[in-house]
Every structure is written in C-alpha cells, then in structure tokens.
Amino acid sequence: MRRTHPLVTAMAFVTMGFLYLPLLAVALFSVNDTRYGLIWKGFTLDWYVKLFHNEYILEAAWNTLILAVVSTIIATILGTLLAIGLDRFPWGKKTDTVLDVILHIPVVIPDIILAAALVVAFGLLRLLSGIFEPGLVNMIIGHITFQIAFVTLVVRSRLASLGRDMEEAARDLFASTPYILRRVTIPLLLPGIVAGAMLAFTLSLDDFVISFFTAGPDSVTLPLYIYAAVRRGVSPQIHALSTLVILITVVLIIGMERFTRR
Amino acid sequence: MRQWISMLVVLVILSAVPLAATTASAEEELRIYIWSEYMDEEKMPAEFEKKFGIKVRLDFFENLEEMMAKLQAGGIRQYDIVDLADYNMTAALALDLIQPLDHAKIPNLKNIMPKFQEYYFDPGNKYSIPYQWGTTGLMYRREKVSDADAQSWDVLFDDSRDSGSFFLIDSTQEMIGIALAYLGHDPNSTDPKKLKAAVDLLKKAKQRKGCMGFKGGAGAKNDVVSGVAQAAIAYNGDAMRGIEEDPEAMGFSIPKEGAPLWIDVLAIPKEAPNPDAAHKWMNWLLEAQTGADLSNYNRYATPNKASLPLINKEDLENPGIYPSDAVMKKLFWLKDPGDNMRILDEAWTRIKSQ
Amino acid sequence: MTKLLIWYGELTTRRNLTRRGLGYLSPGMLWLLWFLILPGFVLVLVSFISRGSYGQLEWNFTIENYKRLLGFSLFGWSADYLRIILRSVIVAVVTCGICVLLAYPLAFFICGRPARNRYFWLTLVIVPFWTNMVIRTYAWLLILDPDFPLARLAALLKLIPDGSALYPSALAVYLGMVSMFLPFVVLPLYSSVERLDWSLVEAAQDLYASRWRVFSQAILPQTLPGLSVGVILTFVPTMGMFVVPDLLAGAKYMLVGNLIQQQFGQSRDWPFGAAISMGLMVLTLISLQLYRRRSKEVDIL
Numbered sequence: 001m002r003r004t005h006p007l008v009t010a011m012a013f014v015t016m017g018f019l020y021l022p023l024l025a026v027a028l029f030s031v032n033d034t035r036y037g038l039i040w041k042g043f044t045l046d047w048y049v050k051l052f053h054n055e056y057i058l059e060a061a062w063n064t065l066i067l068a069v070v071s072t073i074i075a076t077i078l079g080t081l082l083a084i085g086l087d088r089f090p091w092g093k094k095t096d097t098v099l100d101v102i103l104h105i106p107v108v109i110p111d112i113i114l115a116a117a118l119v120v121a122f123g124l125l126r127l128l129s130g131i132f133e134p135g136l137v138n139m140i141i142g143h144i145t146f147q148i149a150f151v152t153l154v155v156r157s158r159l160a161s162l163g164r165d166m167e168e169a170a171r172d173l174f175a176s177t178p179y180i181l182r183r184v185t186i187p188l189l190l191p192g193i194v195a196g197a198m199l200a201f202t203l204s205l206d207d208f209v210i211s212f213f214t215a216g217p218d219s220v221t222l223p224l225y226i227y228a229a230v231r232r233g234v235s236p237q238i239h240a241l242s243t244l245v246i247l248i249t250v251v252l253i254i255g256m257e258r259f260t261r262r
Numbered sequence: 263m264r265q266w267i268s269m270l271v272v273l274v275i276l277s278a279v280p281l282a283a284t285t286a287s288a289e290e291e292l293r294i295y296i297w298s299e300y301m302d303e304e305k306m307p308a309e310f311e312k313k314f315g316i317k318v319r320l321d322f323f324e325n326l327e328e329m330m331a332k333l334q335a336g337g338i339r340q341y342d343i344v345d346l347a348d349y350n351m352t353a354a355l356a357l358d359l360i361q362p363l364d365h366a367k368i369p370n371l372k373n374i375m376p377k378f379q380e381y382y383f384d385p386g387n388k389y390s391i392p393y394q395w396g397t398t399g400l401m402y403r404r405e406k407v408s409d410a411d412a413q414s415w416d417v418l419f420d421d422s423r424d425s426g427s428f429f430l431i432d433s434t435q436e437m438i439g440i441a442l443a444y445l446g447h448d449p450n451s452t453d454p455k456k457l458k459a460a461v462d463l464l465k466k467a468k469q470r471k472g473c474m475g476f477k478g479g480a481g482a483k484n485d486v487v488s489g490v491a492q493a494a495i496a497y498n499g500d501a502m503r504g505i506e507e508d509p510e511a512m513g514f515s516i517p518k519e520g521a522p523l524w525i526d527v528l529a530i531p532k533e534a535p536n537p538d539a540a541h542k543w544m545n546w547l548l549e550a551q552t553g554a555d556l557s558n559y560n561r562y563a564t565p566n567k568a569s570l571p572l573i574n575k576e577d578l579e580n581p582g583i584y585p586s587d588a589v590m591k592k593l594f595w596l597k598d599p600g601d602n603m604r605i606l607d608e609a610w611t612r613i614k615s616q
Numbered sequence: 617m618t619k620l621l622i623w624y625g626e627l628t629t630r631r632n633l634t635r636r637g638l639g640y641l642s643p644g645m646l647w648l649l650w651f652l653i654l655p656g657f658v659l660v661l662v663s664f665i666s667r668g669s670y671g672q673l674e675w676n677f678t679i680e681n682y683k684r685l686l687g688f689s690l691f692g693w694s695a696d697y698l699r700i701i702l703r704s705v706i707v708a709v710v711t712c713g714i715c716v717l718l719a720y721p722l723a724f725f726i727c728g729r730p731a732r733n734r735y736f737w738l739t740l741v742i743v744p745f746w747t748n749m750v751i752r753t754y755a756w757l758l759i760l761d762p763d764f765p766l767a768r769l770a771a772l773l774k775l776i777p778d779g780s781a782l783y784p785s786a787l788a789v790y791l792g793m794v795s796m797f798l799p800f801v802v803l804p805l806y807s808s809v810e811r812l813d814w815s816l817v818e819a820a821q822d823l824y825a826s827r828w829r830v831f832s833q834a835i836l837p838q839t840l841p842g843l844s845v846g847v848i849l850t851f852v853p854t855m856g857m858f859v860v861p862d863l864l865a866g867a868k869y870m871l872v873g874n875l876i877q878q879q880f881g882q883s884r885d886w887p888f889g890a891a892i893s894m895g896l897m898v899l900t901l902i903s904l905q906l907y908r909r910r911s912k913e914v915d916i917l
Contacts, residue, residue, distance in 0.1 A: 012725030015718045019744045019795060022755030029758055039763060078644040085640030089633055090623065099641075102648055108848070109900055110856020112873050113659075114652070116893045119335075119880055120662050121655035123673075126336055133336045145651045148644055164624055171625030177636070206748050208859060213880065217293060217321045217340050223750045230754045230863060231324060231477075232298050233484030239758075242751040249747050253739060327882040334671055334884065353670050427762075427780040432867075434882065458691050468868060471776070475784045475866025490762060490781055601669040607883045608689060614867040615696045615875060 023246055030239035047240035057225060057241060064221040067136065067211075068204040071143035076197040078144070079151025084185065086152070087159040103153065106146040115213035118142050122214065135216030142210040147203060151196035158192025198256055290316045292539040295329065295337065296345040297526075298322035299480045299500060300394075302559045310546060316539045324478030325433045326350055327607075333359050338531040342540040345393060348525045349435060351383040352598035360389050360529040367541035370548035373568040381525065383598075390527035391544050392565035394499070394557065397523050397585065397593060398436050398479070399516045401486050401496040401504065412515040415444045417493050419467050426492030429485060430467060432476035434610045435596050436522050437464065440495070443520035449594050452602035457609050464613045476614065486512060498582050499562035514582050516589050523585075523593035525565070663890035671884025681891035697875065701895065704872040708854040711793040712801075712847055718794070719801040719846065723809040738806070745799035753792050753863050757781075760788055760864075784865035792860040797853070801846035808842025848907050852900050872896050 033042035051057055086099060106114060118138070125132040132138060166188060170180045186193075208223045215224055222245060229238045292310075307318035323329040326347055333344065338359050346354055354360050365371060371379075371387055378392040379385075402412050406426035411417055417425045419441075431437050439449035441460035451457065467473060474491055482494035487504040496504075501514040528547070530540045546552055554572030557564040563584050564573060577583050585593065599606055618629045663681055668674045687693050726737045744752060760767060760782035767782045782788060812835065820834040836843075858873025867874075872892065879889030 008721045008724050008728075011718070011721035015722045015798070016740065018718075019741070019798060021759060022752050022795060023744060023747065025758045026751065026755045078647055081640045082644030085637050085644070088624065089637035089640070090630075091637070099645070102645075102653065105652060108852060108904065110853055110873070110896060112856045112858060112876055113893045113897055113900075114655075116876060116880060116889060117655035117659040118651070120886060120890060121651070121658050123335060123886070124658060130339070133339060134332075135340075141651055144647065148647060152644065168625035177626075202746055206746060208748070208750055212877075216336075217295070218319065223748050226748070226750045226754070227859070227863075228322070230750070230757070231481055232322070233481045233488075234754065234757065238754075242748075242755070245751060246743075246747050250743055253742055253746060257735065257739060325882065327884065331671065331881050331884045357670050357672070432882075454691060461691065472780065473868065474781070475868050477866070603669050603671075604667070607671075607885060608684075609691070611875075611878060611883050611885070611888075612689075612691065612694070612696060614878065615700055615870050 026239050027243045027246070030236055030243045032236055032239075035235060047236045048244070050237055051240050051244070054237070056220070057222075059218075060220045060222045060225040063136065063219050064205060064223075067139055067143060067219075067221060068201050071140045071147055071204050072197055072201045074140075075144045075147035075200050076151050076193060079148045079196060079200075080155050080189070080193050082148065082152045083155035083159055084181075084189075087156050088185075103149050106149040107153065111146065111207075111209045114146060115142070115210050118145070118210070119213045133216055134214055134219075136219040138214040138216070139211055139219055139221075142214045143204045143207060146210065147200035150203060151193075151200050154196035154199060155189065155192045158189060158195075162188055194259075202252070290536065290539060291319055292316050292343070292536055292543055293319045293321065293341045294343045294345075294543070295321045295323065295332075295341040296343075297480065298324065298478075299503075300345070300526075300560055301556055305559075306556070310543060313546065314539070314542055316536075316542070318543075324481060327434050327610075330354075333531065339533040339535070341531050342534040342536045343528050343543060344531055345526055346390070346529055347596075348381065348383055348527065349596040349598045351390065351527065351529075352600070353603070354529065355389065356600075359532055361532050361534070361537065362388050363390070363530065363544070364537075364541060367538075368545045368548065370545050373548045373550065373553070373566050375565050375567045378525065378565040384527070390529040391548060393526040393528050393547075394560065394562035395523075395525040395565055396498045396562045396583070397516060397521055398431065398440075398495060398497055399501070399514055399521045399582075400493060401483060401501040401512065401514050402493040403486060403489070403491075403512050405511070406492040409513060409515070412493075412513060413518050415440065415517045415519050417517075418473075418495070419444055419463060421466070421470060425472060427472045427474050427490070428493035429474050429477045429482040429491050429495065430464070431482065431495035432478050434606055435599075437476070437495070437613075438606060438609060439522055439594070439596050440520075443594065446519075449520065449522070450597045450599065452599050452605055454605065457605060461609050461612050468613070497562075499560050502561035502577075502580070502582055516585070516592050518592060520592050520594050522596050523590075524596065659890050659893060662887055663894050665887050667885050667887050671886075673886060681888045684888060685891050685895055697892070700870050700875055701872055701899070703869075704855045705899065707789065707793060707871060708851050711790065711797060711854050712850050714790070714794050715798050715801040715850055716805075716843065716847070718798060719805050720809075722802050723806040726806055727809050727812070738803075741799050741802050741806075744795070745803070749796060749859055750863075752796060753860050756788060756792050756795070756864055757783060760791075784868040786865070786869055788864040789861050789869050789871075792864045793854060793857065796857075796860060797850040800849045800853075801843075804842040804845040804849070805839060806842070808839040812838050844907065848904070851903055855899060855903075856896055 030047055031043050031045065032040060033044040033046070091099070122132045122134070122138055166184055167180055170184045175184070206223070208227065211221050211224055212227070215221070222241070226238055226242060229235070303320060307320065310316065310318050321341070323332070329344070330350060330353065334357065368391070371391065374387065374392060379387055384390050400412050400415070400417060402417065406424070407417055411423070411425070416423060418428055418430065438457070438460050441463050442451055442456060443449045445456070445459055445463060447456045468475070477485065477494070479495070479497040480500050482491065483496040483500040483504045485491040486494050486496070487507050496514070498514060505512045505514060528544060530537050534540055547556070548566060550566065550568035550572060553564050553566035553569030557569065558574050558577065561577065561583060564570065581589055618631060620627055620629055623633055662673065664677055664679065666674050666676055666678045666680060685697050687695050687698055722741070726734055729737055758764065762768070762781045767776070767780070770776050770782055771780070776782065816838070817830060817834045820830045825833065856873045858871065858877045861869055861871045861874050862877070876889050876892050876896070879885045879892065
C-alpha cells in the first residue's frame with residue numbers, strides 16, 4: 001500500500017472539515033441558551049424539550065414518515081416489476097432505448113422541472129377531481145414518480161449481474177413461470193430490491209423541491225417546516241430539530257451499512 | 263400469477279390505510295391562513311378550543327402575493343379563514359375566492375368602529391371583518407441609524423449613506439409603493455415609465471453593499487432584533503414588540519416621503535371546509551375582550567370600538583401604533599391595480615432577478 | 617406458424633413473451649406516462665399560453681413568454697433573464713470544478729487507508745450526503761453570521777462593512793453549493809480510484825514523467841468513468857438548484873431555479889415559469905449531449 005502524500009492527507013482533512021462545519025455549527029447552537037443571536041450564553045437542553053411539545057413539528061415528522069413509507073412501498077413494487085420487464089424480455093433495440101431514456105429522465109433532470117410539471121399537471125387535473133388538491137396525495141404521487149426511476153435502475157443492474165443460469169436451470173427442471181418468479185428470481189433479487197427500496201426511502205425523506213411544490217396546509221414535512229422557519233427567523237428550536245434529524249440520519253446510515261454487509 | 267396479484271392488492275390496500283387515517287379527522291377543525299406572529303400562536307387557539315371545542319390549525323405566510331398564489335392554486339378548499347389586506351380584496355372578489363358572511367352568525371359585528379363598517383372595498387362587511395390595522399415603516403438600530411436619519415427612506419435608498427446592513431421588504435405592492443413615493447410619484451401608479459424608475463431605484467438599492475435582500479416583515483424584524491441587520495422595512499406592531507426587547511437600541515419611524523397604511527381583514531374562502539367554525543371564530547374575535555387581548559399582544563391598532571377601553575394605555579398613546587394626525591398625512595393607502603397587476607408582477611420579477 | 621424461440625430456457629413464442637413482458641412493464645410505465653411524460657407535455661403547452669391579470673391561465677397561444685425570457689418586455693429590452701441563465705451555468709461549472717479539485721485528494725486519502733477502515737471514512741462522507749439539504753444550507757447562515765469569527769475576520773480585513781454578515785453574497789452561494797455537491801463527486805470518484813491500476817502510475821514515474829503528466833496520463837484516464845458520473849450528477853442539479861441561493865443569497869444572487877420558483881409563487885405567472893423551465897431543460901439536454909460525446913457510457917448506479 002502506497003503511503004499517502006502528506007499534502008493529500010491535509011487536503012482530505014480540510015475537505016472533511018468543510019463538509020462537517022455546517023452540521024457541527026447547528027449542533028453547537030442547538031444547546032445555546034439564547035433566543036436570538038450567536039453569543040454563547042450557556043448550555044441548555046430546553047430547546048429539545050420544547051420540540052416534543054410542539055404539535056406542528058410532531059405532525060411534520062409524522063407526515064414525513066408516512067410519505068416516505070407509502071411512496072417507497074408503491075415505488076418499489078412498480079420499479080421492481082419494471083426492472084424485470086425491461087431486463088428479462090427481448091425488446092427491440094429502439095424500444096429499449098426509448099424506455100431507457102424515459103427511465104433516466106427523473107434521475108437526470110433538475111428536480112425543479114419535474115416539480116413545475118407536476119404543479120401544472122395537478123392544477124389542471126384538479127378541475128377533474130378533488131383528490132388532486134395540494135396535499136399528501138400529490139406529494140406521494142410526486143415522490144413515487146422519481147423514486148420509480150431509481151428503484152428500477154438499481155434492481156436492473158442487479159438483474160443484469162444475475163445472469164440467466166439460475167432461471168434456465170429452473171426451467172430445465174420443469175418449473176412454471178410463476179414458480180420461477182416467486183422462488184428463484186425474486187429471492188435472488190432481494191438484496192437489489194432492498195437496496196432500491198432503501199434508496200427510495202432516503203430520497204423521499206430528504207426531498208425538498210418536489211414536496212415544496214406539491215404540499216398542502218396539513219401535509220407539511222420536516223424539510224418544509226425547517227425551510228419556513230428559517231425564512232421567518234432561525235430559532236435554536238430549529239437547530240435542535242435539525243440536530244435530531246442529523247442524528248437520525250446517522251443511525252439510518254449505520255443501520256443500512258450493517259444490513260447490506262450481511 | 264394470481265397469487266402475485268392478490269399480494270399486490272393487499273399491499274396497495276395496506277398502504278392506503280395510513281393515507282385514509284391522515285385524511286379523515288374525526289375532530290372538528292378550523293384552519294386559519296394568516297401572517298406569522300400575528301397573534302399569540304399558543305394562547306389564542308387554545309382559548310378558542312376551550313370555549314368552542316374546535317381545534318385550531320394555523321398556517322402562516324410571509325407575503326400577500328404568496329398567499330394569493332396559494333389560494334388560487336386550490337387553497338380555497340383548504341382553509342376556513344384567510345387574512346387579506348385591504349388592497350387584495352378587490353382581486354379576491356374578482357377571482358371569486360371568498361364567500362359572503364352570514365351576518366346572523368356574527369352578532370358582534372356591531373362592535374366594529376363605524377369607519378371600518380363602510381370601508382370602500384367591502385361596504386357593510388359583506389365578505390370580511392377587520393382584523394387589525396397598521397402601517398409599514400422603518401425599523402432601525404440606533405448604532406448605525408440615528409433617529410434623525412430614520413425620518414427618511416434615504417437610509418435604504420441613498421448610496422452615499424453607510425447605514426450598515428438592511429433588508430427591503432418582500433412584498434410587491436408595498437415595496438414598489440414605497441419606491442414610487444420616495445421618487446415623488448403616486449405610490450399606486452402603474453405608468454410603465456414611473457415603474458421603470460422605481461424598478462431601477464430598487465435594483466440599485468439591492469446592489470448596495472449593505473443590502474441583505476428581501477425579507478418578510480416578521481423575519482426582517484427578527485433580524486433587526488438579533489443585530490444581523492441595522493435597518494429593515496417592518497410592520498409597526500411587529501416592530502413595537504421587537505423594540506421591547508431593547509428599547510434603547512432600536513426604534514421605529516414613518517419616513518417623511520410616505521409609508522403604506524393598511525387594514526387587514528379576515529374572510530372565508532369560497533369552498534371552506536368548515537365555514538360554521540369560521541363564523542364562530544369571527545364572532546369570538548369581535549368580542550371586546552378578545553380584541554383587546556389580541557391587540558395588547560401583537561401591538562397593532564384595533565378596529566374594535568368595544569375593545570378600546572381594554573387596551574393598554576401606553577399603546578393608545580403611542581403614535582407608532584395609533585398614528586397622530588400629523589403622521590396620518592404621511593401615510594398612503596395601496597390600491598388594487600386590477601388589470602395592471604401584470605405589470606407590477608413583471609416589475610417585481612425584474613427587481614428580484616438582477 | 618408463429619416462430620418459436622428459446623428464452624431463458626423456455627420454449628415460447630415472441631407474442632407470448634411480449635404479452636407477459638407488457639404485464640410487467642405496464643404498471644410502472646403507465647405511472648411514468650401519466651405523471652412524468654404527460655405533465656411534461658402539459659408544461660410545454662402551458663409555456664405557450666398567457667396569463668390573466670391576477671395570475672389565472674388564459675388559453676390563447678402566444679410566444680410572449682419566450683420573448684420575455686430573451687429579454688423583451690414592457691420595460692424595454694434588458695438582458696436580466698439571460699444574465700441569470702448565464703450565471704447559473706457559471707455557478708454550475710465553477711462548483712463542479714471546485715468539487716473535483718477537492719474530491720481527488722479525499723478519494724486518494726480514503727484509498728490510502730487500510731481496507732477495513734475505508735468503510736468508516738466512506739460513512740463519514742455519506743452522512744452529510746444524506747442529511748437534508750435544507751439543514752445543510754441554512755447551517756451556513758450560522759457560520760456566516762456577523763458574530764461568528766469568519767465574518768468578524770472579514771470585517772477586520774475591511775472586506776465587508778463592519779458588523780454585517782458574509783451573506784447574501786456569491787461567496788455564500790458557492791460555499792453552500794460546493795458543500796452540497798461535494799459528496800456527489802467524491803463517491804463515484806472513489807469507486808474509480810479504488811480500481812486504479814497503480815502499476816501504470818509507477819510505470820509513468822519510472823519513465824521520469826513530471827507530476828502533472830503522471831496525473832493527467834496515468835491517473836486521470838483511469839478515473840474518468842467515476843469522474844464523469846460525478847460531474848454529471850453535480851452539473852445538472854446545480855443549474856436547477858434553488859434552495860441554496862434562496863436561503864443564502866435572497867434576491868441578490870438569483871439563479872434559474874429561483875426564477876422558476878418565483879413564477880410559481882409570488883409572481884403568479886405559470887406560463888412564464890413553464891417557459892423558463894423549458895429553457896433549463898434545453899440547457900440540461902445540451903450538457904447531457906456533451907457528456908455523452910466526451911465519455912463512454914457509464915451506468916449511473
């Protein structure tokens with residue numbers, strides 16, 4: 001193993017520090033005992049306590065969770081089916097490219113364009129039916145739309161690496177199609193499906209832009225709540241909330257690592 | 263295959279359960295869409311809930327145009343009470359966004375001061391009740407801006423001054439109105455040449471080193487209190503509350519070139535989910551005690567004559583809250599520009615996009 | 617007789633396969649059709665209609681929105697919007713550049729660690745990556761606050777007026793953007809650097825190549841796949857980003873994302889917003905084309 005040049009090491013540490021500076025600042029000031037300003041006035045956990053009494057924040061947390069869970073479930077199902085459909089069947093080269101492009105669209109375009117398109121589409125659909133009011137339903141629809149693409153891509157790459165042997169062997173043993181799907185493909189695919197689902201879940205939790213454009217009055221999510229609060233004037237309560245979110249993210253990541261390493 | 267389909271169906275149903283749970287609420291609810299920091303956000307809803315058993319949910323906005331945009335995008339079905347300004351009402355009526363009030367449910371209408379019962383945009387309180395009225399002026403810190411300096415909008419617009427950091431207000435008609443007034447024009451003008459002059463003035467002001475951008479009144483007030491900004495355009499009630507934190511260090515003034523005077527009203531959106539509760543809220547709000555509690559908290563002027571005796575004496579005598587005749591002369595009303603709203607919106611996009 | 621073929625060990629007809637395949641494809645594709653493709657077309661459509669006095673949609677065909685985008689308006693011609701677009705591209709390019717410059721040392725550093733420690737360092741990089749972007753952005757407001765040492769230092773050096781914060785400013789926007797997108801470049805780059813064949817580097821060094829040539833001829837080409845993924849994952853979203861400029865620069869340093877968001881909010885001008893989105897879309901497609909031309913096809917995930 002080559003020894004790393006000290007300059008490289010130094011730069012790496014500076015870069016790491018740069019990445020963590022914002023997070024540490026938030027954590028630091030979440031325990032500052034003052035309503036305004038940054039002068040250090042003493043350590044306090046008051047702001048965290050206040051958090052749990054704040055109905056709006058608790059509701060925002062709940063909304064964020066529901067949104068993520070529901071959209072992930074639906075997106076994973078649709079995405080897996082789509083991946084199997086794309087990879088395991090002989091489509092012509094042209095069809096393949098078209099489908100591929102459509103799939104890559106949500107991944108590659110800036111999400112604000114997708115959000116704008118959804119706003120306009122929902123605005124018109126609203127004339128047809130009342131469920132398209134800005135609110136949880138719209139947000140779920142929006143999230144699923146970009147999640148499907150990610151799930152499909154992840155599952156498809158796993159499918160591609162699986163190869164045909166297992167399924168051909170099962171066929172040779174006279175297995176029927178549903179049986180193969182149930183007992184061979186899906187179990188082999190499971191790590192990929194889970195990875196895709198986790199990706200979708202985290203994307204939904206983290207999403208701001210799509211949620212911002214499709215949210216209604218009672219479907220505020222945590223990122224939206226924090227954004228609105230920052231525009232109004234940051235208070236240490238928001239720092240406390242943010243620090244908690246950061247900690248939960250860390251826990252989720254470590255959990256994910258443990259799970260995928262098995 | 264059939265097994266898969268049934269599994270799918272089960273999963274979809276399962277995911278619909280939490281959806282249903284969140285959309286169906288057994289408890290009655292009143293949804294209010296209002297400026298932030300405009301009432302005691304913990305006490306008032308709690309009091310109302312105790313009295314009427316209806317839960318109150320507050321949703322906030324930081325500027326009127328955003329509020330109008332949200333109403334037009336479906337908000338009329340999602341809120342029971344919305345706070346509008348006097349100059350929005352004509353638009354709200356033209357766009358058919360609000361519904362007429364049932365006066366039978368609001369006996370306390372008689373508490374409203376006569377001049378607020380016959381205001382031009384809604385004579386007879388057919389669609390709205392007045393909430394508070396006030397002014398938009400200059401809030402400043404005495405470290406960089408002296409009381410004498412604060413008598414003019416030069417603080418914000420004059421390049422040669424070093425007034426430290428400041429915020430302009432994130433509100434289309436108010437900001438453009440102030441700019442037009444500063445230039446000596448009619449603040450409600452929609453003449454493209456005069457608007458261009460206002461746009462150029464605001465662009466220049468924005469480019470000044472000290473300008474921190476545009477922010478809503480409440481947010482800017484918070485920044486002045488915390489010392490991040492030395493001056494900001496803020497609403498008088500917010501400013502009064504902010505100054506209380508440190509009266510020596512901060513002040514509020516109505517500059518000589520003129521400032522907006524406004525009345526905020528409450529109205530019920532066209533397809534409100536719970537108009538009955540909305541009427542109850544309005545009636546309760548118009549009670550003498552409630553009106554007084556409200557104004558004593560948020561430091562704005564009350565339109566409720568029954569509340570007057572219960573208002574803090576210092577507030578009644580504070581020219582920042584209840585403007586004297588001399589100050590009244592400097593104030594102007596903003597008007598709805600009707601079809602010319604387009605040109606104002608375009609001007610605003612211009613100002614913000616440099 | 618319909619042609620039979622063997623597919624995955626099964627003897628079947630093409631038509632059978634197509635039918636089954638469509639069964640798998642349709643839920644997903646229908647969804648994407650309904651909520652991605654159609655809204656896209658609606659957006660294009662809306663960009664060609666006009667707006668009523670209070671922001672309603674008025675269905676008459678007009679190209680006025682695009683004319684406005686190019687600068688023609690009631691106030692005479694001005695390059696405002698074009699300037700914003702240009703600024704967004706510049707911010708994207710600079711952000712990308714800085715991210716790449718910072719990502720290489722970091723990637724090399726992590727590769728230099730013993731294998732079992734690498735997970736730890738990667739996790740350290742992933743944590744900010746998965747932390748919500750609103751939090752990561754507004755945190756800079758704290759760091760750039762007037763009372764914080766950084767702003768005090770700048771005031772001492774007379775770079776900014778005394779007592780003011782380091783935001784809103786271009787610097788704040790760049791800080792926010794770089795810290796936001798850095799992990800997007802580091803992670804793909806790392807996977808390329810990990811597979812680096814050091815023997816080539818050693819060979820170049822043995823042949824007395826200068827440091828720069830070693831890098832550009834031996835290292836860079838090998839890391840190109842990861843680098844290009846990182847670049848494309850950074851460049852395109854940066855152009856459409858609005859949270860960072862909104863929180864860190866308000867209206868003083870507007871980017872295309874802010875402009876679009878404003879039209880759907882305060883300015884109540886959906887058609888204009890749609891037109892700007894189309895403009896952004898065109899920019900995106902151009903950058904994607906350039907990317908495809910200059911690098912091999914790489915799987916994004």
